Ligand SMILES: Cc1cc2nc3c(=O)[nH]c(=O)nc-3n(C[C@H](O)[C@H](O)[C@H](O)COP(=O)(O)OP(=O)(O)OC[C@H]3O[C@@H](n4cnc5c(N)ncnc54)[C@H](O)[C@@H]3O)c2cc1C
Ligand code: SF4
């Protein structure tokens with residue numbers, strides 16, 4: 001049954017540009033239906049701010065279906081809020097009670113600089129993919145799709161890893177701001193598939209080295225996987241580490257042969 | 259050849275479909291197309307706007323060929339484009355199942371599905387290259403579903419009797435987009451593509467009748483910049499958000515296509531929009547978008563409404579004799595699997611009568627009780643578990659215990675920029691690809707065919723046709739950004755954004771978008787009639803003039819200002835909405851997604867008028883959105899017989 005949630009106190013991070021110090025701003029939502037999503041609550045608040053001739057709160061969002069990876073909020077200290085396996089945009093006010101105080105912050109990680117208010121820059125993820133997160137296969141040169149069978153369990157495991165939406169919650173949740181879950185997911189997706197073998201070790205080395213340029217190191221807290229809306233498993237980090245170690249060895253051997 | 263009309267095609271609307279038998283046309287084109295030799299390709303700059311399936315695949319392929327490519331997206335990363343949200347799958351005439359599929363069958367299914375309002379030559383080529391798409395995507399590492407033997411699995415989709423749909427769980431669009439994004443990323447890393455993210459096209463510059471470049475607005479700084487190129491590709495998606503509520507992402511908009519239109523590109527069939535029958539109904543006034551529930555649910559769910567107007571019992575307490583399984587009643591042959599447009603209208607009519615369900619009486623039931631009884635809960639969970647979870651997250655109800663509530667919602671737009679066989683608009687040098695063009699789906703797109711079309715355009719069509727267009731420009735100078743026209747357009751764009759800030763009225767852009775969306779939905783949605791459309795054509799302009807005097811945009815033009823971005827997009831939706839209604843008004847027939855109440859059989863089915871409307875309507879901008887000029891491209895059919903669709 002639909003319920004009305006009353007008297008929510010929102011403490012929202014406002015920061016007018018990358019160089020601003022930033023501060024919390026408090027807003028009270030007197031009453032709102034619990035059918036509303038978390039972002040719809042922010043829409044309502046923004047309409048009110050415009051009404052009061054103030055600037056709307058800036059936040060990133062797009063699909064509102066949990067698939068594009070654009071939304072990103074720390075809600076009471078939790079990346080994407082309290083609900084398991086749910087992005088911020090899929091979180092509804094059903095998860096909250098009357099008189100709750102909700103602290104809303106951007107992702108906090110030095111590799112994700114704050115642009116304005118709740119919006120951050122996650123371009124470091126793109127740089128990692130550019131460094132090797134692909135299978136080289138120029139348009140038009142591909143063999144028939146059924147030429148190389150892929151065992152179903154392999155395809156399924158690759159798909160599990162490929163489900164990552166690139167949201168960055170793993171980084172935001174990590175005490176070290178490490179990106180191992182994100183990078184491990186991409187490496188696992190491509191390195192498991194037969195099509196990805198030719199560049200397997202080159203890919204692992206390039207992506208991990210690029211990752212180290214931007215992000216902190218992993219000390220096995222596991223917070224990333226707990227926060228991940230797609231429940232990417234920590235196994236992807238193990239596979240990444242294994243391939244990276246082999247890569248250092250194999251790539252060196254190849255170099256010495258040249 | 260069936261030529262139904264002796265009216266002439268407008269001279270600007272020459273489709274340039276090559277000669278020869280249908281099956282040979284694309285080969286003939288390629289055999290005769292002009293080429294640019296590898297060392298000369300670096301001399302050409304191509305701008306690609308949009309990095310969804312169509313844009314990312316085009317940008318990556320053109321860069322691989324050696325062209326210098328600048329790619330633009332308003333998203334923070336190319337991976338966020340709304341292609342990511344496609345669930346069901348992608349069609350291809352691989353015939354891996356050996357169940358009788360072929361290029362010509364995919365072609366004829368698509369032509370029929372589109373209710374005989376698309377261009378044969380283009381559709382045949384689409385079916386031909388569909389097979390290459392799957393090869394390409396598998397090579398790129400797309401983890402499509404597989405059989406235990408390791409070969410690719412297929413499923414079937416509406417409007418087809420064969421299994422030709424490839425899928426990656428319920429995330430086909432995501433996996434395809436990531437494949438194209440990764441290929442694009444490789445080119446960015448190699449320097450073949452320069453990426454401009456969080457950067458929105460705000461105008462197109464045409465000099466001496468040819469596209470010379472674009473003007474963009476940096477969404478982080480508000481800065482306007484000119485970019486010159488030898489060719490410009492728009493792959494900027496569909497305009498479903500004109501309705502405010504749709505299954506599109508929040509930021510989908512028509513600005514790029516609309517600006518092209520204002521600069522001289524004809525806009526084709528704007529009233530062809532697709533309403534998808536199975537979406538979660540609106541819950542309340544704060545609703546910002548609608549979510550699609552996969553069509554596959556209709557394989558096991560039964561659609562019904564109560565028979566009594568004053569029904570108050572919970573669904574499971576309503577006995578069989580008080581339920582109306584209306585799709586099974588009206589369309590016994592197809593039942594709950596009747597096509598999208600037909601199922602949507604049937605639901606709408608009952609809800610309009612007051613028989614809707616849910617707190618707002620704005621939905622119909624999609625009930626799995628029978629399926630659970632017949633197959634057991636486990637089987638249902640295996641088939642639809644993730645969809646049931648998604649439904650519960652959004653609607654807060656458990657579909658194992660009570661039926662889902664669904665209602666139709668805007669999902670896709672078949673209309674778009676008019677393009678010829680080479681995907682070139684009526685502005686030379688300006689191309690349109692993916693959902694942004696009007697090309698292949700007629701009045702109704704079949705499921706799993708948009709992903710196919712976007713990738714076909716980007717990977718396998720544009721690389722050939724753009725070379726053909728660029729070759730004659732070799733060693734000729736084209737205007738650079740120092741040409742005064744760039745400055746002029748930049749200044750006008752700046753003034754437009756400043757204009758929104760200066761109105762200082764009382765209503766937000768969202769307020770106007772919501773109100774506009776209601777008008778378009780009510781008058782130009784699932785059913786249209788002359789009366790309503792005429793009303794819309796006075797009510798939309800009235801609301802638009804309020805927008806121009808009472809809009810309030812807070813903040814400034816510098817730095818991030820999402821309210822200002824929105825204002826610009828809503829402005830364009832107003833003008834587009836007017837054209838949609840005009841197009842719907844002047845198309846005096848019913849076909850596919852365009853249903854005019856006046857043109858139906860006694861049983862309420864669409865009645866086409868092949869005598870007078872077997873053509874594409876392409877609109878020319880005249881400087882005033884209320885007075886666009888209508889042009890016609892006549893359609894002729896060589897290989898299929900025009901017939902009435904029947905699903906009884
Ligand atoms: C919920 C949902 C489910 C679907 N499921 C299926 C399915 O199962 N099968 C199927 O075949 N089809 C499906 N479709 C349809 C299909 O997904 C789309 O038609 C298709 O992906 C569109 O691709 P595109 O490349 O044309 O545009 P998009 O992916 O929308 O990309 C548009 C791009 O243009 C950019 N852009 C737009 N305007 C500007 C501007 N002014 N300046 C700069 N950049 C701009 C955006 O940033 C983005 O990069 C579905 C659609 C929806 C909404
Ligand atoms: S691994 Fe999970 S949390 Fe990290 S980016 Fe991917 S989906 Fe987001």
Ligand code: FES
Nearest residue numbers: 062064069071089
């Ligand atoms: S807005 Fe797309 S995942 Fe949240």
